Amino acid sequence: MTAxxxxxxxxxGALISALMLSGCSSTPATDEATDPAGTPIATxxxxxxxxxxVVDAAASLTESFTTIANEFMELHPSVTVTLNFGGSxxxxxxxVDNGAPVDVxxxxxxxxxxxxxxxxxxxxxxxxxxxxQLEIVTPADNPGQIAGLADFTDPDKVIAVCAVEVPCxxxxxxxxxxxxxxxxxxxxEQDVKAVLTKVELGEAQAGLVYVTDALAAGDQVNAIDFPExxxxxxxxxxxxxxxxxxxxxxxxxxxxxxxxxASVIAAAGFAAP
Amino acid sequence: xSGTGSRSASRTGSRPASRTxxxxxxxxxxxxxxxxxxxxxxxxxxxxxxxxxxxxxRVAELALSQGTLEALRLSLVTGLASTALCLIFGIPLATIxxxxxxxxxxxxxxxxxxxxxxxxxxxxxxxxxxLLLLGRRGLLGAPLLAATGFALPFTTPAVVVAQTFVSMPFxxxxxxxxxxxxxxxxxxxxxxxxxxxxxxxxxxxxxxxAPGIAAGAVLCFTRAxxxxxxxxxxxxxxxxxxxxxxxxxxxxxxxxxxxxxxxxLLLLAVAVGVLLSLRDxxxxxxx
Numbered sequence: 001m002t003a004x005x006x007x008x009x010x011x012x013g014a015l016i017s018a019l020m021l022s023g024c025s026s027t028p029a030t031d032e033a034t035d036p037a038g039t040p041i042a043t044x045x046x047x048x049x050x051x052x053x054v055v056d057a058a059a060s061l062t063e064s065f066t067t068i069a070n071e072f073m074e075l076h077p078s079v080t081v082t083l084n085f086g087g088s089x090x091x092x093x094x095x096v097d098n099g100a101p102v103d104v105x106x107x108x109x110x111x112x113x114x115x116x117x118x119x120x121x122x123x124x125x126x127x128x129x130x131x132x133q134l135e136i137v138t139p140a141d142n143p144g145q146i147a148g149l150a151d152f153t154d155p156d157k158v159i160a161v162c163a164v165e166v167p168c169x170x171x172x173x174x175x176x177x178x179x180x181x182x183x184x185x186x187x188x189e190q191d192v193k194a195v196l197t198k199v200e201l202g203e204a205q206a207g208l209v210y211v212t213d214a215l216a217a218g219d220q221v222n223a224i225d226f227p228e229x230x231x232x233x234x235x236x237x238x239x240x241x242x243x244x245x246x247x248x249x250x251x252x253x254x255x256x257x258x259x260x261x262a263s264v265i266a267a268a269g270f271a272a273p
Numbered sequence: 274x275s276g277t278g279s280r281s282a283s284r285t286g287s288r289p290a291s292r293t294x295x296x297x298x299x300x301x302x303x304x305x306x307x308x309x310x311x312x313x314x315x316x317x318x319x320x321x322x323x324x325x326x327x328x329x330x331r332v333a334e335l336a337l338s339q340g341t342l343e344a345l346r347l348s349l350v351t352g353l354a355s356t357a358l359c360l361i362f363g364i365p366l367a368t369i370x371x372x373x374x375x376x377x378x379x380x381x382x383x384x385x386x387x388x389x390x391x392x393x394x395x396x397x398x399x400x401x402x403x404l405l406l407l408g409r410r411g412l413l414g415a416p417l418l419a420a421t422g423f424a425l426p427f428t429t430p431a432v433v434v435a436q437t438f439v440s441m442p443f444x445x446x447x448x449x450x451x452x453x454x455x456x457x458x459x460x461x462x463x464x465x466x467x468x469x470x471x472x473x474x475x476x477x478x479x480x481x482x483a484p485g486i487a488a489g490a491v492l493c494f495t496r497a498x499x500x501x502x503x504x505x506x507x508x509x510x511x512x513x514x515x516x517x518x519x520x521x522x523x524x525x526x527x528x529x530x531x532x533x534x535x536x537x538l539l540l541l542a543v544a545v546g547v548l549l550s551l552r553d554x555x556x557x558x559x560x
Contacts, residue, residue, distance in 0.1 A: 089527035097530065158409075158427065163510065165527035186427040187509025188516070190523060198509070202410040203426045 050078030051246035053253060054101060056091040057083060058108030058236065059191045060132065060168070060210045064268040065106065068261040072253055079249055087166040087191040088112040095121060095241065103244040104253050106236060108132070108192075108210075109167035113237040123247065126237035129258050130270035132210045133233050134171055136224040137199050137217065144205025149175070149226045151206065152183040160195045160204035163188035168195070171232040172208045178231040196221070210234070215269040235273070320541060327538055328531040335535040343513045344521040345539055351429065351517060352497040355436035359444040359493040364486065366441075367448035368474075392442045399438055400506025407434065407507075431508035432515050436497035443496055444489035451485025452478070491551045495544045 057065045062085045069081040084091070088107040094100035096119045105122070106129075107113040113126045138146045144157045152159055161183070162169030169188065176183050186204065189195045196213050198204040200220045214223035238257055240250035257265070266272065328335070335341060366388065373381045391399055407414040409424045418424045425431045459481065463473040479486070501519040508515040510524070522536035 087527060093526060093530065158424075160509070163524045163527070165524045185511070187511050188524070189510060190505060190520075194505070201404055201408060203404060203408050203424075 049076045049249055049252055051249045052080040052082065053103035053244065053246050053249045054082045054084060055104040055106065055253065056095065056100070056102045057085055057106040058088045058091070058167070059085050059193045060108055060212055061085065061106055061236070062193070063216045064212070064261075064265050064270070065257075067264050068257060069253075071260070071264070072256050075256075076249075076252070081253065089166050092116050095119075099243075101243075101245075102241050103246060103250040104238065104240055106238040106257070107167075108234055108236055109170070110235050110237055111170075112167060113239065116241070117239065121241050121243060122239035123242040123244070123251070124239065126239035127254075127258060128235045128237050128273040129262070130236040130265050131233050131273055132212055132236065132270055133229045134168070134175055134208045135211045135214045135229065136206055136226055137196065137209050137214050137221040138206050138224065139199060139202045140220060140222050142205075142222050143202070146206040146224065148224065149179050149181065149228055152176070152185075153181050155184040157184070158203065158205045159183060159185045160187045160189055160198040160207040161185055162192055162195055162208070163190060166191055167234060168192040168208070168210065171234055174232040175208070175228050179228040212269040233271075236270070323534060323537055323541065327534050331531060332535055332538070335532055336539060338532075340512060340521065341532070341536060341539070344516055344518045344536065345543075347429070347432070347513060347516065348498055348518040348540075349543070351432045351436055352494050354433045355440060355497045356490055356494040358433065358437045359441045360486070360490060362437075363441050363444035363489070363493075364448055364479075367445045367452060368478075370445065371449045371452035388445050389442055391439050392446075396439055396500065396502030396504075397506050400435060400503035403435060403438060403503065403507040407431075426507060427509045427511065427515060429508075429514055432504050432517060435503040435507045436500045439500055439503050440493040440496040443492040444486075447489030447492060448482060448485050451482040455481055487551060491547055495547055498540060498544060 055065065055069065065083055065085070069083055073079055073081055084102070088109055089112050091100075091102075091105065092107065092112040092115045095102050095105060095116055105113065105116055107116075107126075110128075113122070116122050117126055136146060136149065138144060144151070146157065151157055161172040164170055164173050168191070172183075187198065189198065192209050192213055195204070195207040196209050196217055199207040199209075200217060211223075214221060238254055240247060240254050244250045262272065370385065370388065373384065394402075404411060404426065406412050407417075407425045409415065409418050409426065414425060425434065455478070459477050460473050463477045464470075468476070499519055500517070501523065504515070504517060505520050505523075510516045510520045512521075516524075518536055518540050522533045522540070525533035525536055
């Protein structure tokens with residue numbers, strides 16, 4: 001784990017300097033294949049970026065963005081990245097309606113990003129940096145003997161999904177509609193992590209979360225792929241916020257996510273855009 | 274404003290009021306008005322903002338929608354139920370706490386801390402604690418599920434349990450405060466005259482602390498009404514079953530802020546109504 005992280009950091013260092021030399025275009029790095037063979041590079045030297053940025057990110061990005069922010073701060077010692085995770089819709093509301101001092105927004109759906117860009121608050125066009133899809137999770141021992149989406153119609157099973165107001169709930173509804181089933185849901189949770197918690201604690205016998213959340217939960221849950229999930233692929237767009245007090249840092253962070261961050265995001269289970 | 278007013282009244286009011294001379298605002302140091310004004314503005318202005326920003330042309334339509342009425346009904350029913358539970362368990366608890374001065378200090382302090390902890394605990398943490406005790410795999414929940422096939426989470430009773438957990442401390446503190454301000458000679462007199470312990474408690478003590486109980490019950494009810502974190506964590510969120518007004522307001526905020534504002538107004542109206550009604554009855558009880 002530490003060895004892998006170290007090599008990611010080294011690769012990150014190499015890539016960010018390459019990116020900075022090439023003028024920080026927002027072209028996403030396609031693969032880990034761009035890794036220039038782990039050339040050891042001293043991180044944090046000759047670095048003029050400084051400042052503090054707030055990154056609002058969807059709850060499902062908790063693990064990957066925590067890693068990315070730590071790497072980014074290692075590269076730029078004078079930069080502080082404050083992460084704020086939550087349901088994408090709530091974050092978007094904070095930015096648009098409440099003027100939250102946010103520098104970068106990474107959403108778990110195109111529609112929540114659209115509310116921000118429609119308000120003229122996104123700097124440039126938001127770029128999709130990851131894709132995600134839903135997966136069934138059950139407690140590790142699968143006490144409800146859940147085998148697939150069809151079990152979600154059984155009123156005797158305890159089922160947790162996101163509320164339709166948040167992206168993961170909208171995706172769940174789309175999946176149910178595509179499968180032509182009426183799910184017998186017991187609780188509509190406020191975000192995807194809340195669904196996962198209910199399943200981890202064994203309160204819900206099955207839930208719908210993103211593939212990445214299931215992966216992050218590790219052995220605590222049992223993940224089941226289901227074919228209907230392909231009908232509700234979620235895009236993750238990212239954009240700097242135009243009211244940022246540190247626009248260079250915000251842009252550099254976005255570029256990092258699109259560049260070096262790609263390997264971290266892929267490792268978390270996201271599909272490349 | 275009425276909330277803070279009646280709260281402080283509940284603490285001091287149960288002492289014999291006739292002996293304290295009334296404090297006149299004229300004799301206060303003038304400098305107090307500045308922080309007091311800022312404090313009052315901080316408490317009141319956000320509510321004014323809510324009222325001003327409310328989509329008044331759509332209020333009736335949104336407030337009378339089926340989803341809103343369902344959430345309101347659920348909030349009122351569970352709030353009343355949890356207030357009843359608070360009274361049933363909280364009054365005896367407060368009575369014993371008020372009489373615990375002779376106990377070993379450590380026992381007394383632990384008991385008091387235990388009773389007060391839900392006041393300072395983030396409600397979400399309280400919800401998780403409830404899950405670990407009463408959930409399907411909880412210490413008590415697992416045997417209950419095995420024996421009866423019944424699991425508490427995601428049911429309306431779970432909402433009541435969560436609300437009772439967070440609001441009972443308010444009742445206990447209010448009632449204990451009233452008991453400690455009580456003139457014990459009346460109970461002593463009753464005992465001397467041959468009244469049984471129960472009779473002295475029910476006929477002398479309880480009526481004398483009635484204002485404290487009323488204040489505590491109102492605080493309980495309004496706290497239960499606003500409960501969010503412990504409820505959504507322990508009971509979940511399902512329209513008509515566990516989705517109370519605050520949860521509906523939170524979820525509404527994600528898609529339709531107007532609905533959320535109307536739900537918040539409803540909550541505010543119920544809470545202010547209850548607090549105002551207390552104030553009148555309260556002063557009535559004191560006279």
